[in-house]
Amino acid sequence: MSKHDELRIDQQQLAEAWQRTLPDTVNETDRATVLPDDGDPxxxxxxxxxxxxxxxxxxxRVKYVDSREIKTTLVDVEKDGRSVDERTDIIQQLVQDYTRHIHECAQALHGLTHA
Incomplete structure (x- = not known):
């Protein structure tokens, strides 16, 4: 792998592709919203x-390490608009599920990101 294997897609286009694809990888009843990170292209x-x-x-927060690999970080969990303890078993299980779905979405977008 070359050292120049970096993401070469416009952040807005990337966010839109994720917005189209992620709902197919999460549970049908869950809703997903994808936006560009203002602080990191x-x-x-x-x-x-x-x-x-x-x-x-x-x-x-999903950051592209290179054109194929992402790093997923849980920023916050809220219930009814208030932050909740992220260490409970149910939340940890959901975080693992969603992290897996996010990685599935990244894989589905390899054709776009790994040009």
Whole structure:
């Protein structure tokens, strides 16, 4: 792999591609929103609204390390607009699920990002 294997796609186009693709990888009843990260042109902000009575919102930051690899960071978990303890089993399980879905989405977009 060359050292120049970096992301070569406009951040807005990338966010739009993620917005089209991510809903196919998360649970049908969950809602996902993808926006460019204002502070980093190689990063996106993803909010996933978990379906069901819990009404959790998960905020993730996804940064492209290179054109194929992403680093996913959980930024915050909220319930009814308030931050909640992220260490509970149910939240940890959801975070793992969503992280997996985010990586599936990144893989689905390899054709676009790894040009």
């Amino acid at each position: 190689k990063a996106l902000r993803i909010t996933i609204q978990a379906a069901g009575h819990q009404a959790y919102n998960f905020d993730f």
